[in-house]
Amino acid sequence: MKIRLLMPSVEPKSRLQFTVSVLIDEHIAIDTGGLPYLGDIDSQRAVDHVLLTHSHIDHIGGLPLFLDNIYAPTPECPTVYTGEATWNCLESHLFNDKVWPDLERIAGDEFPFYRKQILDPHRPITIADYRVTPIPLEHIVPTLGYVFETETGGALFAWDTAPFLEFEKIVQSIPNLKIIFLDASFPNQMQWLAEKSLHTTPGQFQRQIEHIAPDVRIVAVHLKPGFHDQVCEELKALGLSNVEVACRETVYEI
Ligand SMILES: [Zn+2]
Ligand SMILES: [Zn+2]
Secondary structure, three states, rough: EEEEEOOOOOOOOOOOOOOOOOOOOOOEEOOOOOHHHHHHHHHOOOOOEEOOOOOOOOHHHHHHHHHHHHHOOOOOOOOOEHHHHHHHHHHHHHHOOOOOOOOOHHEEEEEOEEEEEEEEEOEEEOOOOEEEEEOOOOOOOEEEEEEEEOEEEEEEEEOOOOOOOOOHHHHHHHHOOOEEEEEEOOOOOHHHHHHHOOOOHHHHHHHOOOOOOOOOEEEEEEOOHHHHHHHHHHHOOOOOOEEEOOOOOOEEEE
């Protein structure tokens, strides 16, 4: 399993996480902030599974552009997966013929832009070689994290969330857990905003992971760009060798 970050920036060396989305094995994306800016059209056409966490614009904003980039009048199209609440939001507020065309209506069944799949929390599905389980997170709209399991190990993707009670239970339930991508949005001094927006500070991050085995790699994501350096310093000050800040150049392999 090869995971890399899709971070939209015109400056290739930028470490700022203007949005968070990841690409798995070149053909599965979680969230879409960076997806329409990936490589070339062939690289984008290779992405045939797109999982969305929730309806906020930094996560869904790339979806209409991506679908438009890769469209061809063939029966082939990507499958888009998310929870029912997010689908309702996409259909009412995004693909509504105002913000973006209603792609289902204009393409019809023959040459669709995408296939829709509704996910239920805790009900696993199979995507390629992976068992993928959506898990409910703690955010201001219904939000899903994802557990990917395969023979070589497990990965947990959990951003746009406050610390959540089920975290420990979920982590314990993943056999051979290798890597966690976890929200660290605001610096500690902005705890008030993290609480209002249901995100996580480095202090909360530390408490959330305190029982995680030290051989599990923990990658901090969703650092707000305006506070990136401060959050990095606060995470570094935790002194935990298995914690790192997400980097666009790294390929996370398990
Ligand atoms: Zn977000
Ligand atoms: Zn959000």
